[in-house]
Amino acid sequence: MTLVLVFSGLLFAIGTYGVLTRRNAITLLISVEILMNAANLNFVAFSRLWEPELMTGQVFALVGISIAACEAAVGLALILAIFRRFGTTDVGRIDFLRG
Amino acid sequence: MLDSDVQIALFAAFGGIAVIAALAAVLTRYLLRSIVAFGAFLTAIAGQFYILAADFVALIQIFVYVGGVVVLILFALMLSAVGQKHPLAVSEHRGLGAVVAYAVGGWLVWAAFGQDLPKAGQVPGETVAFLGRAFLDQQLVAFEVIGIILLAAVVAALVIVRGERL
């Protein structure tokens, strides 16, 4: 069980690193997806560990996947809109909501 | 749970692939490679799901994620013309990101070892049947919510991209 947790922890760390350092919006999105998957992994693992019959974990994983899909869809739509509007997908340069 | 060595070995293999693929996806300077690596990562995760006795989820993962999201991302890549030719700019203050990532990773991994978890229970043969049953009585809300969210997302995506020309 700890193996699973270790893996999900590592993936989560990688995902965080990706989110924090990547300048390109699409890679940012990918990193977020990695985070989601790390979480799903935990869900499934714990579902397997406790009351396998209840499948709560797996339901959560499925919900997670669908939400990730939605998020990807809307995210990419946004990225396209931003690209069309500002001509760049570089997160570092999109700071028009600056204080 | 991961009781038999084979399973552990297999799970570890898939885990390794997943980690490597994720690292590749995050670190590579070429966007296309990053997406391909991401695809590999997803399939590896699907494999792990399969080993954790969640075959339906694994297949759904492949069906939705690899078949859908990765294609979507590729579409976005092509439409945004950030081609594979010129490498991507890398954020300047990577140090901070790294530090935070290490902190998060370190803490999670440390937490992983601290637990004394009970033995895993027996897995029912027909996971799909149980899943179906779970979805329609105890987790009905989740089922409905997924529907609504998916609908909202589709509409949102359409509106954002096509805006006036709807």
Next chain:
Amino acid sequence: MEVNWPDWLNFDWLDLGWLELPWVDTNWFHDNWYGLLLLGFFWGVVVFTMVGALTAVYVYVERKVSARIQGRLGPMETGPHGLLQTLVDVVKLAVKEDVRPAAADALAFRLAPLLVVVPAVMAFVVVPFGVPMVIRDLNVGILYFLAVPSVTGVGLLLAGWASYDNYSFLGGLRASAQFISYEIPRTLAVVTVVMLSGSLSSAGLIGAQADTTWFVLLLPLSFVIYAVTTLAEVNRVPFDIPEAESELVAGFHTEYSGFRWSLFFLGEYASLTTASAFAVALFFGGGLGPVLPPVVWFVLKTAVIVFFAVVLRFTLPRFRQDQLMALAWKYFLPLSLVNLLLAGLVMKAVF
């Protein structure tokens, strides 16, 4: 190393007992893990050769039939009535220089054909030739059949993008768009069948049809939807815009040549075969037949369906891209939803 298998992850399906090979101690394979690996490899080879053989046959048949339709003879020189034609093609392709455009992205270019072929071939695992004769009877077999091929979408796109030229790029875009759009109605059609069969496993499917009649009689509309959408998925004739010679040269595999091109070709035919095989399993009771052993029945039925696919290729004109997409989203999607409703009623009536 004592291996205590968890009950659900058993490898008995690898059991070669039915081969009754005397000199082989089948248990050895199960005892240690490298044995298992070997078994896995063995089945991989078996499937791949089978697919290769079938593809060769279908290519030959297609050439012959299309020629006959167009009033010509088709390949005759290579062996009696051109029987060796496919073999010759294969040799040509294997020998032909495998060109790669300089600007193309090396990784993606090489990966694309694999992504198209492998899923198609993997789908074979769950095809139920005979009730016991299925390579791996997953209890999520049908979902497997739907999920794995969906990866080809990525392959198509990648091929288009990686070859770095406009024709292939557009071809790739169209192909994957079409692939994705038709996936939804197809899945819903299969869902209706699953509703009737009660379980996701392909073997169970056969059993269910044994009890009741062939599902095609119960769900004719589903079969129609399934047939059309599968043709679209496989980019066969009415829907082969992606590699429409007239406009896009060769669609997403314009830049490929030689062995990689053949992989695409192989992938296309493999998915066609798998799809039609599954059509048989889903709707025509796969393997159920009065006299002949199930396997023979299964092959005959698949052959008939493939024959239809081939015939269609040279009869119907090609769809325009917007018609094609409109068809998928505006007609097939609502149709399949209605079909779900009908299936519900049928289920109520039959059981």
Next chain:
Amino acid sequence: MSDALLVLMPFTTLGVAVVLLLAAALHTRLGPDYRAFVDRWTGPLSVFGVGVPFLLALVGVFSDGGSGPRVEALWFSVGDLDVFFGLRLDGLATVMAVVVAGVSVLVHLFSIGYMKGEHGYVLYFAELSLFSAAMLLLVLASNFFLLFMAWELVGATSYLLISFYYHRPAAASAGKKAFLTTRLGDLGFLIAIFAIFFHLGTLRFDEVFAAAEAGMLGAGWEVAVPLLIFAGAVGKSAQLPLSVWLPDAMEGPTPVSALIHAATMVAAGVYLVARTFPLFELAPAALTVVAWVGALTALVAATIAVSQRDIKRVLAYSTISQLGFMVTALGAGVPEAGMFHLFTHAWFKALLFLGAGSVIHASGLHAVSIDDVGGLVKRMPITAWTFVLAGLALAGIPPFAGFWSKEEIFSGLLAEEPVLLGILLVASFLTAFYIFRLIFLVFFGPERFAHGEVSRFHESPTVMGIPLLVLGAMSVLAGFAGVSFLGFPLQGLMDLEPAAEEGHVTLWLLALASGLGVAGIALAWWQYGGDRPLEADVALRRNLGPLYQVSENAYYLDPIYNRTLIGPFLSAAGFLAFSIDNGLIDGAVNGLARLTQGLGALFRRAQTGLVRDYVTGMAVGSIILAAVLWRVL
């Protein structure tokens, strides 16, 4: 005289004052015909306003005497202090009422002529009536609170009237100076009132006097209270330390000087001491202080008056000197002598001022000095001869009023303080000298007018003439009112203890006093009698040298005050204003503003607009939160 009438006295004048104030306010608003109506009736109305109390005062004089009518009503009560609006018309109040009302009537009458055509004519009469009302209120008040209120009102109106010509900076600053200097004195008076209330719990005169006699005040306060009250008197009556304001107060219109700075307001201080005399009697030390202050003031003022050039300033210093006489009388324990001198002095000093006013009016200048005019007796006979009458009275020549009242003081002093008597005798000699110096320079000798045609000098109109004549008569007759051996009611009227021994008068003292008077006149005639009087002044300056210098510059009191008091005070105020107020307070406030702005700027930087930074923030935040929770759970 019933109580109702008593109440009527101050309130008629007050009513008139209010009406006139309103008229003044609306003056510019309304049409020309309304304005003509108002101008025509302002004078008579104000005279009526003052006339009524004068008549009532006369009635009071000839009524039962002794303790007259008394009105008392609870005004308001704060905590355990019940303040009453009390009026009382006893002997002392009657005398003062007669003086105040009488002089007011005559001055109001004179002003009609004097102020004709002046800008702010109605406002002038309004303020004058207000002053008279306040003075009456002060005189009639039967408790310290009302007294002090009237006292302040009088101070305020005097300020208004002094700076009537406000467009001239000198007048404005003179007003302020007068107000502030008297304010200083009033401070002492106020402290005294607080002490009285604190110790005795009541403010009504008779209760206070009874309690004081019973020794309720306590040793220290018994001396301090009278002295503090006297401080108020010193401020108001321009005694020595605080006498600097009166000469500058001459900036106001002359009738104002006549009424306020000759007869009434300056006399208020003397009246106050007289009214609260029982308190003074408890503290002999206080009395000696009063006496000495009075004597010194009399002497110093007299010496200064000798060298002054402006006619009104001469009269101002003469007033200060005469007040010194009254205060000395009070200090010597003969308050009725002081009051009698106040009574007579009011009339002839008012006449002197009005005479000067008539000269100024005729000359058309704002202020006339002895170099400007000369030999006016032929052109302005009434003014001249009434002026001479008043001069004789002031000098203390036997048949005139001044002689009798000064005689009373001298005889009183003879018994109590012979030293002071000497000082006062010298002062009275100087008085005679400087007044007749003025008369000879202005009225007799060759006709002179430095600023133009002498022929323009003509006698004042009758409305100004009548008051002069009346005052002239009073200068002569006022003396007889108080002569003890004639048994006139005035003496008895004042329910103060009579002089030491009844009816006994030392003849040699009478002779000496009048002799000094005549000597003074003779010296003045000898100096300034000829036809070139101005050279006399030059000669005097030459041989007196530094003495003359000191006298001319009024003992340099003003510069001394400026350097010792005003200078340090202003610098202290400056320090407070700039370093403390600006530096500290503004500094703190602005500092706070800058601090918030700085913080704002600091946090603004956190809003980089970059998604990445926000995500980092979230990540770090969640880690910290998790760590905390981990540790907590």
